[in-house]
Amino acid sequence: MVSQGLQDSETPPALPTEPQADFDVRQDVGFYALAFRKLRRHRPAMISVVVILLVGLASLVGPFLLPVAWDGPDLYHQFQAPGFPHLLGTDELGRDLLLRVLSGGRVSIMVGLLATLVTIFAGVSVGTIAGYAGGFLDNVLMRLTDAVLAIPAIFLLILISTSFGQTPTVIILAIGLTAWPQTARIIRSVVLSVREKDYVEAARAIGSGHLKIVMRHILPNALGAIVVAATLSIGTAILTESTLSYLGLGIGPPIASWGSTLFHAQQFIWDAPYYALFPGSMILITVLCINFIGDGLRDAFDPRSFER
């Protein structure tokens, strides 16, 4: 199933009816237009985009459509099994689980997106500086990268969360700042290969400054790698956040994410086995879709699949 996108992209782009030359003209398609076309043919990725949009929309709009009172405690209706009117049942305080799952989605997805912003900003900065500057600076930054990689991320996150408190800002920054080394390594290797290209040398020859060379000539060529890294990093961040929240060390109450709902669900696993089912499935579905999209993007940006 998954690798189908690769094989499908063999079909050449359709030629519009223009004056035909008597030799075979390959239509000149831009890099991003071609990548977009290839992505559109990657079926798992396209299905995932639709599912992700549905999940996002439901989390965004859903909580407005359900009665506000369902978010408050209702001790007469604790631990109701899924049914009507509570489609996914109720939790230990009688709150509607559908509403909890939908509003938890807002938090989880938001944390995933914002933490990715941090990861990408830090990772791309470090990777670009290390790759472009080389020498001593490269060495120092890469040792720093190694050091952060050598500490298991969740352990470091637990230390940060107990030290700085369980506020959204701390958690988002912490997840972002423990995940950047992987991105930095990828970006560095791309920058290293682009740095030696002729057009970079040409830009240097006409007197462009370092900042301009990096911004105009190097980073645009790393954009594909950055987009893929960012997409995959959203999924990782959502998983990390849910793990941290499951350990009771994510964003503190009253803000609930999918992970912290599961933290509570585990305590009532004998009273309400259905409780844990839906928040976890939402994490699985969301992260799975993000990974499929990331895979599709990787295939789409892979220049080796041009000739195929």
Place this chain on the structure above:
Amino acid sequence: MLQYLVRRTLQSVPLLIIISVILFAILQLQPEKPWDLLLHRPNLTAAARDHILRYYGWDKPVWYQYGLWIWNLVHLDFGTSYFSHQATLDLVKQRLPNTVILMGTAYVLTLLIAVPIGVISAVKQYSKFDNAVTTFAFVGFSLPNFWFGLMLIIGLSVFPYEHFGFKLFPTSGMVSTFGDTGFPLIWKAPLDLGWHLVLPAVVLAVQFIAAYSRFIRGAMLEVLNQDYVRTARAKGLGERAVIIRHAFRNALLPLITLMGLDIPQLFVGALITEQVFAWPGMGRLFWEAAQQLDYQVLMGILILLALFVVIGNLIADLAYGWADPRIQYR
């Protein structure tokens, strides 16, 4: 070889120093000082307060505290719990065997399942089996494994218990008798331990099986295109001998590096699994210390983990050289 070993060991010293600085900085930068908890006692006299501050060296400047910490670390003093007053090293010694049992079982399980899966899906590339493995790998990557553990508990313990009155697998602990832990269990109560190990080991292994089957598939595909595989086929060897004796053995080489690199990931997985199944291991020790804000234990475990990771990478590099005679250490 010896020269290489010495050089690599020396190279890991700056790495460990950077790690210690990062950890120490996190501790020092926090808004409430780590020792505030100890001083938040209404009946604490000024003299006792001074004594506590002096005892832990908290009345000294920051650089002195850092130096003291490093000095203690070098002398294998990884701190003492604020609350139980046990040395971190002793606490870890109690818990590490349990984690090793869990991780070892999960790792053997991973290799037993992932290696054949990876090899078959590479040999039959793009077949139905290969596509199924790819899909499984994607699910494995995306699966929150603590939730997978909860689902297994619900499906195999809660559900059978509520409907038929028995549990297929226990949901917590290492053995049915209370309080027994450590390596002696392996020969004292092997069956009971194995029964308790099934669910945690599966949960810890599933994500590694996903990653390793993909990795071995990739490595096999690369090796199958090599000239020596073509030579083996050309001289008339059977397909089985070509794959197992010529291709597979070479495809296993990069796995050694992966094992070394995966040690941090293994500890993360163990932390989560131990939490789900109340497994009395090192991850749970860390989590308990975090609940109590027992910073000396937290820092001690983090430094120990970093040390394990560095040593693990070194061993993986040496093992690679042992397994692949083409590699020469200088």
